[in-house]
Amino acid sequence: MIRLAEKSDEPDIRNCAERAYARYVPIIGRKPAPMIADFTTQIAAGMVYVATDENATFLGFIVFYPKDGYFLLENVAVLPSAAGRGVGKMLISFCEKAARQHGVAAVHLYTNAKMKDNLAMYSRLGYVKVAQRTEEGFNRVYFEKNLT
DSSP: OEEEOOGGGHHHHHHHHHHHHGGGHHHHSSOOGGGGOOHHHHHHTTOEEEEEOTTOOEEEEEEEEEETTEEEEEEEEEOGGGTTSSHHHHHHHHHHHHHHHTTOOEEEEEEETTOHHHHHHHHHTTOEEEEEEEETTEEEEEEEEEOO
């Protein structure tokens, strides 16, 4: 099940981000941007959704919002204990469906160039690499998916 995040979800969301991205800290040399996000503000703005199992156990989350005629998928993370069960794909599909429902024809996202698993996953899901640049000290790869 996917639902809009509530204020009480913030500790689970933060914990998930910490655990999901921890393996990248040594590779990147510092915490990636999703680990230091202001989840409290994002939840209050209605930008965060959580995935739970049939027992309402937290599995992961996604952050996205409309921007300049597209949806920006800013963060998606799954607890390591739930990895490999399709939770991340389900969350991304949820974002794409929400974009279509809002009449938005594309989803944009970026990830760190050193997150090789993410690069491969987004390509498999139909996202196309459109740019790569350094911002805020991070080497980011930008992807887009046309939903029409």
